[in-house]
Amino acid sequence: MDKRLALILSEVFRLKEKEINIALTKADVGSWDSLKQMDLVLTLEREYNILLTIPDILRMVSVAGIVDVLREKGVALED
Amino acid sequence: MVALVTGGGKGLGLVIAEHLLSNGATVVVVDRDRDALDALPTSVFGKCLDVTQPEEARTVVASVVKEHGRIDVLVNNAGVIYNEPLVNIMKPEGIMHDYGRFREAVTVNLDSVFIMTCAVVEQMVLLRTKGVIVNISSISACGNEGQTAYAAAKAGVNAMTVTWSKELGRCGIRCNAVAPGFIGTESTHQALSVDSIKHILQNTPLGRLGKAQEVAQAVATVIENEFINGVILDVNGGLVI
Numbered sequence: 001m002d003k004r005l006a007l008i009l010s011e012v013f014r015l016k017e018k019e020i021n022i023a024l025t026k027a028d029v030g031s032w033d034s035l036k037q038m039d040l041v042l043t044l045e046r047e048y049n050i051l052l053t054i055p056d057i058l059r060m061v062s063v064a065g066i067v068d069v070l071r072e073k074g075v076a077l078e079d
Numbered sequence: 080m081v082a083l084v085t086g087g088g089k090g091l092g093l094v095i096a097e098h099l100l101s102n103g104a105t106v107v108v109v110d111r112d113r114d115a116l117d118a119l120p121t122s123v124f125g126k127c128l129d130v131t132q133p134e135e136a137r138t139v140v141a142s143v144v145k146e147h148g149r150i151d152v153l154v155n156n157a158g159v160i161y162n163e164p165l166v167n168i169m170k171p172e173g174i175m176h177d178y179g180r181f182r183e184a185v186t187v188n189l190d191s192v193f194i195m196t197c198a199v200v201e202q203m204v205l206l207r208t209k210g211v212i213v214n215i216s217s218i219s220a221c222g223n224e225g226q227t228a229y230a231a232a233k234a235g236v237n238a239m240t241v242t243w244s245k246e247l248g249r250c251g252i253r254c255n256a257v258a259p260g261f262i263g264t265e266s267t268h269q270a271l272s273v274d275s276i277k278h279i280l281q282n283t284p285l286g287r288l289g290k291a292q293e294v295a296q297a298v299a300t301v302i303e304n305e306f307i308n309g310v311i312l313d314v315n316g317g318l319v320i
Contacts, residue, residue, distance in 0.1 A: 030272045030273055030274030030275075031272075031274045031275075031278075033225075033272070034164050034167040034168065034169045034170070035164050035224060035225060037168055037169055038164075038166065038168055041168065054168065054171055054174070055171075057168050057169070058169065058171055061169075
């Protein structure tokens with residue numbers, strides 16, 4: 001799991017970094033609602049200097065989905 | 080004392096109705112839920128009414144006055160918590176707040192208070208009743224994320240409360256509001272996630288959700304104290320949102 005991404009996700013969702021893993025989904029995180037999704041998108045765009053589209057955002061409902069979208073945007077992430 | 084409680088068929092409204100009953104009032108409940116009305120204690124009078132319908136409201140209020148002589152207290156409790164953020168980027172069919180749902184939430188939570196107060200105050204003025212209007216507001220009136228329509232409606236309720244306290248004082252009619260924070264009712268648990276409730280508890284100085292009975296006690300207080308007028312009484316354990 002990429003450490004920088006794990007830190008971002010832990011801060012957005014107010015989770016501990018060790019709780020962030022590739023299998024985590026929206027259904028697992030009680031605080032992951034549409035407002036948090038907005039926080040997530042804005043944070044990722046700022047941190048990685050990318051622009052996310054609505055289809056991208058709709059795929060970002062799991063950590064695996066987020067990783068896929070970021071990689072497609074050219075973001076280098078550790079496994 | 081004759082008290083009319085809107086949305087009093089169940090939940091917080093029923094607790095308020097029962098509290099006023101225990102204080103010796105004659106209590107009439109209006110609710111659109113016929114099943115809830117059928118389940119009311121026999122000592123509470125029930126009438127079916129959609130409080131968003133002005134003509135229906137006038138007819139029902141007139142019938143209550145005919146049957147019980149007057150209405151001394153109106154508790155505008157009917158309302159529905161509605162959550163929808165202004166922007167929902169997870170809703171591809173339209174990311175912005177639905178206007179129809181905005182209107183619905185405002186109609187149920189704000190227009191209904193206007194409609195019922197008009198119907199009841201008309202009777203109070205005609206019969207020279209020195210009555211009390213108690214509006215059930217909410218902590219969300221000061222703005223709560225994810226609740227554009229509900230917060231706007233409740234802020235409107237607060238504004239009407241203060242306005243009416245100024246206008247109706249000359250008739251001896253008082254108007255106050257009770258603004259609950261997060262109360263441990265079924266509707267709260269339905270509207271909020273477990274995480275949200277945990278967050279609320281962490282930020283509430285008293286560290287717990289409120290009880291419906293505590294809101295009912297506040298309603299009774301603003302009714303009984305004849306010098307309380309134009310007050311929005313917070314019942315929220317010290318929580319600031």
